[in-house]
Amino acid sequence: MSTETTAKVQLLNVQIDGVWLQFPKGTRVIEACNQSGKFIPRYCYHPKLSSPGNCRMCLIEMGMPKMGPDRKPVIGADGKSEIAWIPRPQISCAQDIAEGMGIRTDSAMVKECRQGVMEFLLINHPLDCPICDQAGECQLQEFSVDYGNGGSRFLEHKVKKPKRVEVGPRVTLDAERCVLCSRCIRFMQEVAHDDVLGFVDRGSFSTIACHPDRTLDSNYSLNTVDICPVGALTSTDFRFKMRVWFLKETKSFCTSCATGCNTLISGRENIVYRQTPRENNDVNSIWMCDYGRLNFHYLQSPERLTNPTIKGASGNEITQWEIALSRAASELKRYRGGEVAIIASGSFTNEELFLTRRLSEALGTSLLDIVPHNAAGDKILLSPDRNANTAGARLMGVTGGVPGSLLGLISSGLKKRTIKALIVLGEDATKVIGEEIANAELIVAMNILPNGTTKLAHLLFPSAGFAEKRGSMVNKNGRLQRLNRAIQPPGSARDDWEIIRDLLQGVSGDNGIYMIEDVFKQIATSVPAFAGLSLSKIGDLGVQLKLDTGEGAPAPKTSSATAHTP
């Protein structure tokens, strides 16, 4: 909680549909109506963008305090200023509330205005609903049901415009469906800082377009699809894949970089069809980048690992979990501490990392680190740290101040054969260390897709992708957020945390962890930053952790393990 005192905000009196209410000064009229339970239909207004006031759908009746001859408001019988109603309807999206303002949201005039605007929008709109992806989440459909007049009296030819235009590598444009709200143009100018979209031609022939020398290739292009109120801009990836009313939406967050933009994962019958951003004003506002958004198709790859395997004489044999786990434990126990190394993933959840740390202590080894993944970030949302939970890895004591600093030691140990057993969790060690991992006598690997390491693994455990598990992570700014399970992992694949727990149990004999909440409880008692929290307390928007400025991990309380040197 902030310890600063908030500045005193002035409250203004506003009458909405006959009821006097109060709102902070600076509240937009359309938002005040929304807060009081009166939704105002709109197309061009978006709370995160500038307000051009061009769709005219948010027209309402407005009044200001009636002024007496003394230039002061006339006070009515109810003690509030009398309202002089403006004869012409006013838009509600571009004006803030004022003291004594009156608003009518459902008078006969307002209803007529809305019917009029709906009729105008529909006369040139193509009858594309049966083939349009926006169906089911289309504001034209919704508002025409709620506010339209139900019939068409348009007997002329509709205006024709380009359809199915590849306006960008990931966005398809149907210019006939466009209602010219200009949200996409304003988004590209104001948020994505890449002014590529504009209107060409004039009047009823106005069309949204990109100059032929450029394309809508920004890493934020798909946000225009989110904000497009109709099916003019659609995601090429999602085009024709699934009707939205069949999709189940799960609140989660993106794990493609350390920002952790909040998302909705939309799936049906264990297939993820799309991800869309979810509003969180402490993380990502209401946007996400295209790279993270589309980074989920691998979950459906036919290459997914689905069964635990043991390397036998004739290659990898599928086996049962109990056999594989107990074999792994018994093999690992044959080695002394310094002979075992663990390479874990910076995109693991806190729970998985906590158990990994405990596993390293149970095996008596301090050769434990994550694999750093870095690439170009931008000033908007994308972090150069492509690991989703580097902060969590530090807090759980799996990595130190500089992630990956122990990988060199592990590499030389494998070369000299002083490291004889290697556990690789969620990574491909051959990419960071190279072929010398083949020197190890024992490789235990856990992953979701085959890679160079899994091919060499003696024991291989199939695990869960980010949309298939629960758990928590800490983003680059110290925000603790919660993953939710949208779909089930395929085949016999299991949650990562359960696999690590079973390994830990096999190696150390420790038991007593049955649910993921139990893991979190242990984290909360051993990592100071997590004190007093639980998985459910994290909520849908996460919790800001108070982190010490020093990045070194405080040693968790449980162990006899040697502390990391940062």
Added chain:
Amino acid sequence: MNVPAALSARIDEVITHYPVSRRSAVLPLLHLIQEHFGFISDEAITWIAAKLDIQPINVLELVTFYPMFRRQPAGRSHIRVCRTLSCAMAGSYGLMERICATAGIERHGHDHGNPIAVSRDGKYSVEFVECLASCGTAPVAMSGDDLHERVTAESIAQLLDSTGSSATLPKIHPPHSREKRIVFQNIDRDGWSSDIGKYLLYGGYEELKKAIAMKPVDIVNEVKASGLRGRGGAGFPCGVKWGFIKPGEPKPVYLICNADESEPGTFKDRYIIHQDPHQLIEGMIISCFAVQAHLAYLYIRGEFPEGANILERALAEARARGFLGKNILGSGFDLEIYVHRGGGAYICGEETGLIESLEGKRAYPRIKPPYFPAVLGLYQCPTIVNNVETLCHVKHIIRMGGAEYAKLGRPNNTGTRILCVSGDVQNPGYFEVEVGSLTMGELINDLCGGPKPGRKIKAVIPGGSSAKVLDATERFKLKQKQPDGSMAEREIGLDDIPMDFDSLAAAGSMAGSGGVIVLDDSRDMVWTLNNINEFYAHESCGQCTPCREGSLWMKKITDRLLAGGGVKGDAGTLKTVADNIAGRTICAFGEACAWPTQSFVAKFKPEFEARASKPLPPPMPPEILPEQLIEHTEIPTLRGPHSEGTGEVIAVAGSTSAPTPLPAHEH
């Protein structure tokens, strides 16, 4: 793209006219490029974008918005023929056909998306354009930069091969005895010319000397006392507008002269600009001094290229004499005025649309609140936008004093104004009169010679095509001050309406821009409305929903009515569509495009209903196309709760496919 050194130098010089934002130079650069290369190529678009540090889409948006810019070469001689009401009434459509026949141009298939038709040999090209602001000498056409008035079949050859124009400067005529020429006092003097020498000879710039020695706030007060109302169309009190600028305003203040005269029926500013530019400049300098603007722009419509040249030359003359520039007449007041040419869009006459256009963008009017020009105008600074004629009146108010000026005309409708009459009268033209000193009848009959032989007046549009039409047989109830000072309501006819702001408003129309269009009994009101609807559909900027969709819809309905495809209810549809536009839009263009439809349909209903008599087709398949509504006399109907019909599906005569069988309908 090979830009020759002279052109490059000119371009660099023009960019210096816009010290606040380079983007404002897009329109001038487009004009310069098109003048040199003949059209705007794709390469030119990217070149201009790079030159001004903006995105190529920002330039493409403008090239496709402003009709004067073409992306294909035209003929060596390019003819623009006006299609708007007064010229259409004078036969401009027939004229276009003759021009095409003479020049060997095939115009069929050319429409809004591809308006320019070029002859096979590349010598000539034609296009229809909207009102060229010379309605009194209709039909008019431009050949290149030259205006040709009263074009006839006989003068087509001259039009096509215009090497020097038949009328670069519009023709003038001497005053009628009922006129009181103040603004027009110079234009028909013997030996008059528009150079500064002549202007000074007749007392020019004396008022500037007087004003520059006054306190700015005193000038504002004189204008307030004069009661001067804007002459551009809205009639807003000029002194009140100036009063919105607070003295000591920290942000720079700008003044813009709105010389975008485009309201059909209006052609007064053309004469001021071409014949007496220094009067405008002097009035503008005085006005800038009054509101303490140090940078001002003269936004002149692109179709006045000669006018722009005249103004540039006049500004240079004024600068040379110390009336403009730094330390004007030793007063310490600095002012620079630049000419800025528009690109052929009527909506640039809307003050906030003009401001957007000056900033180098599509001329989308701004929402008010919060973008009141006096608060957030040009470059988000306080801005005053005034009409050409209004600024001229300011000079005369300084000359005679506000109180004296207010004695002219009528209370609340003070001074003089220039009325423009076109259409079905014997002597169309311009007349400067004291506001309200003439009735409509006197204007039409005494000053304009009345209707053509054998004809009677059927209707009058009193204030530019945006004004509601007045039926010649209508009776109006007007409150008028009696000689004893009391107010009494009289019922009068069209002829007796005084030509002032308040009377015309009380009669259910408006004085507007002063463009009076007279229609006689030979005119088809559906045809007239259709011509007006096409103007508005063409000129709608497209920003807000009701106007963008509704203006074209209304045009399509009247097209269909004229072609014989009108169905029952079309008149009602026209009315309700117009009702859904007026009052619901960002700017007054909504009213401008809705009022003609509302008034023509209401006052000439029988004519509309006579053309809208076919039964309404059912809202279910097979879909009936407009062409079928036009061609066929039998329209299928279905009896249902909302339609009248025979209860049978009648085959559409001449259709090529059998109608799809419909489920049996319960009677």
